[in-house]
Amino acid sequence: MNKILVAVLLAGFGTQLIKLTIDWFKHKSLSWHDLVSTGGMPSSHSAFVVSLATAVYLEEGTTTAFAISLVLAFIVLRDAFGVRRTVGEEGQVINKILLKVKIKTVTHFSMGHTPIQVVVGSVLGFLVSFGVYYLL
Numbered sequence: 001m002n003k004i005l006v007a008v009l010l011a012g013f014g015t016q017l018i019k020l021t022i023d024w025f026k027h028k029s030l031s032w033h034d035l036v037s038t039g040g041m042p043s044s045h046s047a048f049v050v051s052l053a054t055a056v057y058l059e060e061g062t063t064t065a066f067a068i069s070l071v072l073a074f075i076v077l078r079d080a081f082g083v084r085r086t087v088g089e090e091g092q093v094i095n096k097i098l099l100k101v102k103i104k105t106v107t108h109f110s111m112g113h114t115p116i117q118v119v120v121g122s123v124l125g126f127l128v129s130f131g132v133y134y135l136l
Helices: 002-029 044-060 065-083 082-100 115-135
Strands: none
Touching: 002 044, 002 115, 044 065, 044 115, 065 115
């Protein structure tokens, strides 16, 4: 069994399941769109990449693969609460402007994550990797 793959899949999809559960309790409904929506608590992107870096480290130590996964994790984490968050906030402002000037259009924008959403997703990814490595 490939513990790295198991850890990454459990962390990412498990975190997405937690997010869906939170959305269900918050809104009392779910749609197909909720399965692939971005943003929200916790960050499954963060869980995926932190789990990957942690699992590679636990399995292989400080190898080149670990260095690559760590760099990838830093890029994804920074993007999740930096660039994507800013773009989402700008999308909301654009929608408000369009409503105010009465321009009817359908716009789509993806919200990024708040720093706490990224931290919680990262912690979940880290813990899942440790659990898989030491319990399986």
